[in-house]
Amino acid sequence: MKTLFKEVNSMIEIISDTVFGQDNAPAPKPTNAVESIIKTFDRFPIVALGEIHWSITLHEFIASLIRQPAFANKVNDIVVEFGNAKYQPIMDRYIAGETVARTELQQVWRNTTQITLLWEAPIYEQFFATVRAVNEHLPGQKRLRVLLGDPPLDWEVIKTNEDTTPEMFDRDTHFISVVENEVLGKGRKALLISGAGHMRRCCIERPTSVTARIEIAHPGVVFVVLPHQGFQERTVELEVGLISWPKPSLALVKDTWLGGLSADLINGVGYMKTSPDGPWVRIPSPFNGETIQDLTDAYLYLGPKASMQEDTLSPEVERDEAYQRELSRRQQLRGFRPM
Numbered sequence: 534m535k536t537l538f539k540e541v542n543s544m545i546e547i548i549s550d551t552v553f554g555q556d557n558a559p560a561p562k563p564t565n566a567v568e569s570i571i572k573t574f575d576r577f578p579i580v581a582l583g584e585i586h587w588s589i590t591l592h593e594f595i596a597s598l599i600r601q602p603a604f605a606n607k608v609n610d611i612v613v614e615f616g617n618a619k620y621q622p623i624m625d626r627y628i629a630g631e632t633v634a635r636t637e638l639q640q641v642w643r644n645t646t647q648i649t650l651l652w653e654a655p656i657y658e659q660f661f662a663t664v665r666a667v668n669e670h671l672p673g674q675k676r677l678r679v680l681l682g683d684p685p686l687d688w689e690v691i692k693t694n695e696d697t698t699p700e701m702f703d704r705d706t707h708f709i710s711v712v713e714n715e716v717l718g719k720g721r722k723a724l725l726i727s728g729a730g731h732m733r734r735c736c737i738e739r740p741t742s743v744t745a746r747i748e749i750a751h752p753g754v755v756f757v758v759l760p761h762q763g764f765q766e767r768t769v770e771l772e773v774g775l776i777s778w779p780k781p782s783l784a785l786v787k788d789t790w791l792g793g794l795s796a797d798l799i800n801g802v803g804y805m806k807t808s809p810d811g812p813w814v815r816i817p818s819p820f821n822g823e824t825i826q827d828l829t830d831a832y833l834y835l836g837p838k839a840s841m842q843e844d845t846l847s848p849e850v851e852r853d854e855a856y857q858r859e860l861s862r863r864q865q866l867r868g869f870r871p872m
Contacts, residue, residue, distance in 0.1 A: 558790040560774070563782035566833055567598050570724075570758065570783060574607040577756040578722045579712065581744045582833075583729030584614075585762050589842040590835050592656040594781050595726065596663045605675050609721040611664065612711055614704065614728065615652045616641045616681030628665050628679050643856065645683040646702045648863040649872065654844035680715050682708035682727065688859075694866050705731060705743050712743075717751055729759055733828040758783065759829040763838035764798040771798070772837055782834040792826030799825060809868045 573580055585591045598604060599611070616624065620641045627633040638661070642652035661679065668676040684707040691697055700706075708727065716723040725732065731743045734757050744755045764771040774790065786792030797818050804813040825832070835841065850856065861871035 558793055559788065561784035561786060561789045561791050561832065563778040563784045563834065565779070566594070566781035566783040567601055569831075570598060571601060571603050571607055573756050574722050577754060578717065579725060579747070579755045580723075581725040581727075581732040581755050581757045583732040583757075583759040583829075584726050585760055585841070586651065586728060587654045587656065587844045588760075588762075589656060589844050590840070591760055592660060592844075594833075594835055595660065597781075598724075599663055599667055599677070605667065605671055605677055607722060608677065608724055610678045610680050610716055610723040612680040612682050612708070612716065612723050612725045612727075613660070614682045614708060614726070614731065615645070615657050615660075616679070617645045617683050617686060618681045618707065618711065619644070619685035619687060621681050624661070624679055624681055627661065628668055629676070630665060630669055641681065644686065644688050646686055646704055647683075648860060648867055648869070650846060650850060650860070653846055653850045655847055656844045680711050680723070682711050682725075688863060691866060694868070697866065705746070708743055709746055712747060713750070717747075717754065729762075732757060733759060734830075735823060735827050756831070757829045758831045758833050759799065760833040760835060761838070762799070762841065764794070765800075767798060768838055775834055775837075778834045780834065780836050783831050784834070786826045786829060786832050788826070791832060792824060794825050796820040796823040796825055796828050799828070809870065 570580055570582075582595070617640070623633060623637055624641055627638055638658075641661070642657050645652060664677055664679055671677070683704060684701060686701055708731070712723065712725065715721070725743070727743065733742055734744050734748075734755075735742065744757055748755055761775070771794070778784070784791070797820055800818065800820065805816050806813055864871050
């Protein structure tokens with residue numbers, strides 16, 4: 534068996550050299566992802582994990598990480614983008630194990646700046662339930678706190694577009710303020726969970742991402758982890774180099790063949806409208822020759838792209854006509870035709 538394993542690895546190395554064309558670039562060294570992330574908190578107060586929206590596979594990994602007893606020994610807070618900070622008191626009560634009506638709790642993810650059903654995949658509600666269940670078995674001083682990173686928007690008082698300001702929808706700025714005030718300012722440690730575009734270290738608009746902006750004021754406090762979700766049109770070709778990795782694995786990317794790949798290969802294809810009634814067009818690449826190691830410190834592998842599972846919308850949401858009417862109202866307020 535050992536001989537066969539060595540032969541397979543040798544074949545992978547030969548294929549990798551041929552495919553990647555980087556004979557001098559060493560291969561990444563995968564380690565146990567849960568153990569490695571927890572150990573990272575010995576060196577960094579913040580680990581920023583890029584989320585794949587609606588990914589069951591990634592959220593199952595997050596749950597396994599949070600449930601690991603060593604996690605709560607190192608981490609105080611989990612900051613998420615899928616919750617309106619206006620409802621932080623509700624979340625605090627729920628996470629502490631108090632009785633909270635589900636209709637009250639739903640406000641956390643239903644009343645964010647997002648005007649679609651983005652957070653209505655069941656995995657987001659399940660995330661909060663997982664933290665609550667973990668806290669049930671922890672002493673008070675060790676209990677995890679979930680911090681809601683979306684701006685404290687109050688849709689009940691927004692009746693017209695004139696009732697809104699750009700600052701009310703400045704998601705990244707508010708997320709950063711939560712990290713600075715509630716985590717770094719109090720000497721605590723936190724896992725950040727937000728879309729990969731917010732967590733990667735560079736190249737989105739002005740001083741780039743959440744993590745880059747945090748490090749402008751607090752150099753060296755963030756360790757970035759981005760999950761594998763394919764390599765665009767080169768997925769089949771490049772995934773060969775990950776075949777031997779255990780699941781889940783975490784590997785540092787600096788000065789490896791993986792870290793040297795173009796950042797465009799792990800940038801999700803996005804689309805935007807140039808006007809409310811205009812067509813959807815592909816967003817140009819935000820990168821200018823950057824590589825994967827410019828975006829992240831480590832790469833999280835949960836399996837080939839084709840094996841990743843995606844959540845579906847709950848039938849309960851599809852039947853909730855009042856909620857759908859409210860979303861249509863919000864879309865009109867934001868200048869979009871109701872979807």
